[in-house]
Amino acid sequence: xxxxxxxxxxxxxxxxxxxxxxxxxxxxxxxxxxxxxxxxxxxxxxxxxxxxxxxxxxxxxxxxxxxxxxxxxxxxxxxxxxxxxxxxxxxxxxxxxxxxxxxxxxxxxxxxxxxxxxxxxxxxxxxxxxxxxxxxxxxxxxxxxxxxxxxxxxxxxxxxxxxxxxxxxxxxxxxxxxxxxxxxxxxxxxxxxxxxxxxxxxxxxxxxxxxxxxxxxxxxxxxxxxxxxxxxxxxxxxxxxxxxxxxxxxxxxxxxxxxxxxxxxxxxxxxxxxxxxxxxxxxxxxxxxxxxxxxxxxxxxxxxxxxx
Amino acid sequence: xxxxxxxxxxxxxxxxxxxxxxxxxxxxxxxxxxxxxxxxxxxxxxxxxxxxxxxxxxxxxxxxxxxxxxxxxxxxxxxxxxxxxxxxxxxxxxxxxxxxxxxxxxxxxxxxxxxxxxxxxxxxxxxxxxxxxxxxxxxxxxxxxxxxxxxxxxxxxxxxxxxxxxxxxxxxxxxxxxxxxxxxxxxxxxxxxxxxxxxxxxxxxxxxxxxxxxxxxxxxxxxxxxxxxxxxxxxxxxxxxxxxxxxxxxxxxxxxxxxxxxxxxxxxx
Numbered sequence: 001x002x003x004x005x006x007x008x009x010x011x012x013x014x015x016x017x018x019x020x021x022x023x024x025x026x027x028x029x030x031x032x033x034x035x036x037x038x039x040x041x042x043x044x045x046x047x048x049x050x051x052x053x054x055x056x057x058x059x060x061x062x063x064x065x066x067x068x069x070x071x072x073x074x075x076x077x078x079x080x081x082x083x084x085x086x087x088x089x090x091x092x093x094x095x096x097x098x099x100x101x102x103x104x105x106x107x108x109x110x111x112x113x114x115x116x117x118x119x120x121x122x123x124x125x126x127x128x129x130x131x132x133x134x135x136x137x138x139x140x141x142x143x144x145x146x147x148x149x150x151x152x153x154x155x156x157x158x159x160x161x162x163x164x165x166x167x168x169x170x171x172x173x174x175x176x177x178x179x180x181x182x183x184x185x186x187x188x189x190x191x192x193x194x195x196x197x198x199x200x201x202x203x204x205x206x207x208x209x210x211x212x213x214x215x216x217x218x219x220x221x222x223x224x225x226x227x228x229x230x231x232x233x234x235x236x237x238x239x240x241x242x243x244x245x246x247x248x249x250x251x252x253x254x255x256x257x258x259x260x261x262x263x264x265x266x267x268x269x270x271x272x273x274x275x276x277x278x279x280x281x282x283x284x285x286x287x288x289x290x291x292x293x294x295x296x297x298x299x300x301x302x303x304x305x306x307x308x
Numbered sequence: 309x310x311x312x313x314x315x316x317x318x319x320x321x322x323x324x325x326x327x328x329x330x331x332x333x334x335x336x337x338x339x340x341x342x343x344x345x346x347x348x349x350x351x352x353x354x355x356x357x358x359x360x361x362x363x364x365x366x367x368x369x370x371x372x373x374x375x376x377x378x379x380x381x382x383x384x385x386x387x388x389x390x391x392x393x394x395x396x397x398x399x400x401x402x403x404x405x406x407x408x409x410x411x412x413x414x415x416x417x418x419x420x421x422x423x424x425x426x427x428x429x430x431x432x433x434x435x436x437x438x439x440x441x442x443x444x445x446x447x448x449x450x451x452x453x454x455x456x457x458x459x460x461x462x463x464x465x466x467x468x469x470x471x472x473x474x475x476x477x478x479x480x481x482x483x484x485x486x487x488x489x490x491x492x493x494x495x496x497x498x499x500x501x502x503x504x505x506x507x508x509x510x511x512x513x514x515x516x517x518x519x520x521x522x523x524x525x526x527x528x529x530x531x532x533x534x535x536x537x538x539x540x541x542x543x544x545x546x547x548x549x550x551x552x553x554x555x556x557x558x559x560x561x562x563x564x565x566x567x568x569x570x571x572x573x574x575x576x577x
Contacts, residue, residue: 011418011421011422011425012425014418014422015421015422015425015426018422018426019426022426022431023434026434026435026438027438029435029438029439030438030439031439031440140563140566140567140570141562141563141566143566144510144514144559144562144563144564144565144566144567144569145514145558145559145562145563146514146517146518146521146534146558146562148518148521148534148537148555149537149555149556149558149559149562152537152541152544152551152552152555153552153555153556153559155544156544156548156551156552160544160545160548167544167545243427246427247427247428247429247430248429250429250430250433250522251429251518251521251522254521254522254538255521255541265433265434266522266523269433269434269437269438269522269523269524270523274438277434277437277438278434280430280434281430281431281433281434284427284430285426285427285430285431288425288426288427288430289425289426289427292425293425
């Protein structure tokens with residue numbers, strides 16, 4: 001276990017460093033000069049002197065690597081810079097939006113988990129039946145269709161056609177339903193793909209077949225014995241899915257005007273507010289990387305065969 | 309993987325048939341149509357479907373059918389270009405790593421571990437949003453992390469093929485490395501790579517149109533299916549067909565691709 005921890009830890013550190021470099025370079029690569037941008041947004045016509053003065057104040061005249069190190073130091077202290085639009089601290093803006101995104105991702109995870117476990121059981125219990133094959137086909141269909149297309153169809157049918165739920169926004173108890181189902185369906189496809197193979201493998205294990213041969217009902221053998229064997233892998237699958245939900249949330253938030261970090265980022269991109277975009281990428285990507293690492297650690301803790 | 313094994317060719321064939329129909333629709337319609345997909349004509353805005361405009365017109369008076377086809381052509385071509393580059397890069401890197409083994413393969417696997425841990429869509433969104441919009445930007449956003457999957461599969465396939473008995477036997481009777489790569493290992497790896505490329509194309513199409521939907525795709529008036537959906541969402545209540553037509557075209561293509569991918573034998577990793 002210690003060896004796994006050390007190796008995974010090293011890989012994690014490497015991934016985080018690569019990520020920080022990428023996110024930092026994002027602003028360095030961007031066309032245009034941030035100092036000019038800030039001055040123009042402040043309503044000042046930029047002159048060479050004022051631009052040079054602001055560049056010196058922001059430290060933009062220093063070498064790239066120096067800037068990277070001091071930026072990394074700031075980030076580690078929780079300072080994500082200031083927004084171009086209103087000079088407010090970006091960390092606060094992001095923090096204000098995080099709860100909404102987590103609420104959406106959490107609700108979507110519930111939808112996805114429930115659907116995926118049910119569908120996996122159906123596919124394994126009755127592989128040849130019309131229901132089993134319909135479930136398999138539906139999974140294939142959902143995996144090939146982007147979430148916003150599913151969302152558009154859901155909005156036109158449920159919100160515009162039947163007028164049952166609101167088309168968007170973050171107010172009211174019903175508002176979360178459509179975004180959560182939209183995002184959850186995408187998550188369910190991922191989870192099911194990972195889960196079904198494991199469950200199909202577990203069902204064929206000798207002790208499960210023995211249990212069936214001794215007269216245990218097949219459903220009980222699958223639910224009680226096989227599901228338990230597949231469970232550790234399901235933890236990893238859940239981690240992968242959660243990471244995907246966090247990344248995919250931006251599309252669903254944009255479609256439903258859900259007030260989360262993704263919507264903040266898309267607005268910031270339209271206004272070319274680079275510090276906010278940078279902070280969004282950093283926060284989402286670090287969360288994704290940590291989630292995947294945590295999932296793998298859980299798997300190693302559950303399953304000794306992984307600890308090679 | 310799903311359903312019964314004998315379903316696989318039927319599914320793949322159905323998928324290919326739908327794909328061919330979609331591609332033909334996207335390529336032929338803009339050429340034979342009497343309308344320009346990008347030219348606004350406000351006097352004809354928001355016409356309902358009729359004999360002149362089979363699917364009606366959008367808020368700027370552009371023929372919806374022609375525009376859907378043109379946007380589809382753009383979406384498919386961009387996704388194809390991205391996939392072609394990532395597949396070529398991935399196949400070469402993977403084959404080299406698989407043949408040389410040792411440090412090269414370990415380096416590739418480390419790079420892949422790091423790359424797979426990064427959230428692709430988030431980075432692509434940020435890159436596409438920060439750079440100046442255009443074809444080059446979309447490529448720059450999607451290529452850097454796109455080659456990983458293909459490289460990993462190619463490395464595994466190459467290594468497995470290189471240690472197969474018939475390859476060892478050919479080598480023992482004096483076959484050159486070039487001959488082995490061209491005639492024996494290459495074809496084996498190529499089949500596996502094509503399977504991955506199909507899956508990658510499906511994923512890239514979703515990514516390309518997602519960028520378009522988020523407003524960081526190609527600059528107007530060029531658009532893809534995602535961009536069309538995003539332009540039409542404010543009108544979802546009054547003219548839902550403007551969003552539904554491109555959305556369903558994309559869904560149909562995605563479904564067909566998923567059927568093709570599902571019908572092919574899965575790659576060994």
